[in-house]
Amino acid sequence: MSHRSRTAALLTAAATLVAGAIALAASPEPAAAHGAAMTPGSRTFLCWKDGLTATGEIRPNNPACAAAVGQSGANSLYNWFSVLRSDAGGRTVGYIPDGQLCSGGNPGFSGYDLARTDWPLTHLTAGARMEFRYSNWAHHPGTFYFYVTKDSWSPTRPLAWSDLEEQPFLTVTNPPQRGAVGTNDGHYYFSGNLPSGKSGRHIIYSRWVRSDSQENFFGCSDVAFDGGNGEVTGVGPGGTPSPTTPNPTTP
Numbered sequence: 001m002s003h004r005s006r007t008a009a010l011l012t013a014a015a016t017l018v019a020g021a022i023a024l025a026a027s028p029e030p031a032a033a034h035g036a037a038m039t040p041g042s043r044t045f046l047c048w049k050d051g052l053t054a055t056g057e058i059r060p061n062n063p064a065c066a067a068a069v070g071q072s073g074a075n076s077l078y079n080w081f082s083v084l085r086s087d088a089g090g091r092t093v094g095y096i097p098d099g100q101l102c103s104g105g106n107p108g109f110s111g112y113d114l115a116r117t118d119w120p121l122t123h124l125t126a127g128a129r130m131e132f133r134y135s136n137w138a139h140h141p142g143t144f145y146f147y148v149t150k151d152s153w154s155p156t157r158p159l160a161w162s163d164l165e166e167q168p169f170l171t172v173t174n175p176p177q178r179g180a181v182g183t184n185d186g187h188y189y190f191s192g193n194l195p196s197g198k199s200g201r202h203i204i205y206s207r208w209v210r211s212d213s214q215e216n217f218f219g220c221s222d223v224a225f226d227g228g229n230g231e232v233t234g235v236g237p238g239g240t241p242s243p244t245t246p247n248p249t250t251p
Contacts, residue, residue, distance in 0.1 A: 034081055034082060034084055034137055034138045034140065034215070034217060035081050035134055035135040035136060035137050035138070035140075035188075035208060035217055036080055036081045036083060036134070036135050036217065036219050037132070037133075037134050037135075037204075037206045037219050037221050038133040038134060038135055038187055039122075039130075039131065039132055039133040039230065040122035040124065040132075040204055040221040040223050040230070041120065041122060041221055041232065042080075042083070042206070042219035042220060042221050043064075043065075043068070043102060043112045043119055043120070043219065043220050043221070043222065044076065044077060044080035044081075044083055044109065044112060044219065045080050045081075045135070045219075046065075046119075046120035046122075046232065046234075046235055047060060047062065047064075047065035047068060047069070047077055047080070047112075047120065048077040048078075048080040049120075049235055050062045050065050050120060050234070050235040050236060051065055051066075051069070051074075051077060052077075058074040058077045058078065060077075061235075061236060061237050062118065062119070062120055062234050062235060063116075063118050064114065064116045064118045064119045064120075064234075065077075065119075065120070067111065067114055067116065068111030068112050068114060069111065070111065071110060071111030071114070072108060072109055072110055072111035072112070073108075075108070076108060076109050076111065076112070081135045081137040082108075083102075083103060083104050083106060083109050083112070083217060083218050083219055084104060084106065084215055084216065084217045084218070085104050085105060085106060085215070085216055085218070086213075086214065086215045087214050087215075088104075088209075088214060088215065088216035089214040089216070090209045090216065091216075092161065092207070093161045096161075096218070098158070098159075098160035098161060098162070099113060099158035099159070099160060100113050100158075101113070101158075101159045101160070101161065101205060101218065101220065102159060102203075102205075102218070102219065102220035103218070104216070104217070104218030104219075106218075112220065113158055113159070114158075115155065115156055115157050115158045115159075116155065117155045117156065117201075118234065119155075119222040119234065120222065120232060120233070120234035120235045121201075121222050121223065121224050121232070121233050121234050122221060122222070122223045122224070122228070122230060122231070122232050123223070123224050123226055123227075123228025123229070123230070123231045123232075123233065124194055124223050124224070124225055124226075124228050124229075124230065125194065125225065125226075125227050125228060125229065126194055126195060126196055126197060126198040126199065126225040127193060127194060127195070127196035127197075128193070128194050128229075129191060129192070129193050129194075130191070130192070130194060130230065131189055131190070131191050132144075132146070132170070132172075132189065132190055132191070132192055133187040133188065133189050134175075134187055134188045134189075134206070134208065135184075135186065135187050135188075136177050136179075136181050136186045136187055136188050137181070137182055137183075137186070138181065138182065139177070139181045140208075140210045140211075140212060140213075140215075141174050141210065141211045141212055142173070142174070142208055142209050142210040142211045142212070143171060143172065143173040143174075143208075143209050143211065144170075144171070144172045144173075144175070144188075144190075144206065144207070144208050144209075145168040145170075145171050145206065145207040145208075145209070146168055146169060146170040146171075146192070146204055146205070146206050147164045147165055147167075147168050147169065147204070147205045147206075147207075148164070148165055148169055148195045148198060148202055148203070148204055148205070149163050149164055149165070149202045149203045149205070150163055150164065150165055151198070153202065153203070155201055155203075155222075159203060159205070159220065163203075164205055165195070169192075169193070169194070169195040170192040170193070172190045172192070175188045175189060175190040176188070176189060176190075177189070194225075198225040199225050199226070200224065200225060200226070201222070201223070201224050202223055202224075202225060203220050203221065203222060203223070204220075204221040204223055205218075205219070205220055205221075206218070206219045206220075206221065
């Protein structure tokens with residue numbers, strides 16, 4: 001083979017490798033991690049449900065979800081379970097800035113910090129006992145913390161640490177699982193009482209603190225304490241489908 005032919009062959013091989021790398025980088029395949037609140041659904045989880053089409057393409061219907069994807073890209077929903085920080089180590093105030101709680105300070109999910117009144121909404125009853133579900137896309141030991149916003153919070157401003165009640169209303173360590181790890185339906189599950197004395201719109205803020213690494217997961221679930229039983233609105237064509245009700249609480 002001549003020098004010119006060898007050079008051409010090497011260039012062709014290099015171009016093939018580069019093209020393959022670009023294709024992999026652009027692929028909407030889920031990352032190999034990790035988890036997010038499914039009941040009550042986090043912004044990324046419900047926006048993923050809102051925008052998922054029969055072909056697997058993400059096309060949000062809900063205007064808040066569309067705005068989030070416009071800012072953070074569709075991969076933020078292909079990876080709805082990856083709102084995480086690998087070095088969090090249980091840190092909160094002073095680690096994640098105010099206004100960035102819903103993204104966990106992860107720039108790839110900054111669109112989910114947007115202060116809007118039209119996020120998908122889960123309708124609940126204050127003080128009721130319900131089954132919480134959290135995706136087990138990748139299984140890790142650790143503790144789940146759930147907080148609720150103070151009555152002074154407004155959905156028209158980005159969430160700050162001072163907007164949350166000081167103590168979590170629910171804390172659970174190493175709960176059981178249902179379904180296969182690494183699937184859209186697999187999840188941890190545990191029963192708990194919702195905070196009492198709440199009415200109207202609030203955010204339930206979740207933290208999953210791993211005990212085997214410094215990695216932590218974060219999420220915002222938009223809820224309305226209006227006597228509901230877990231119905232979800234603001235998801236699907238038009239953004240306001242008929243409410244859906246989750247399975248009854250496990251005793």
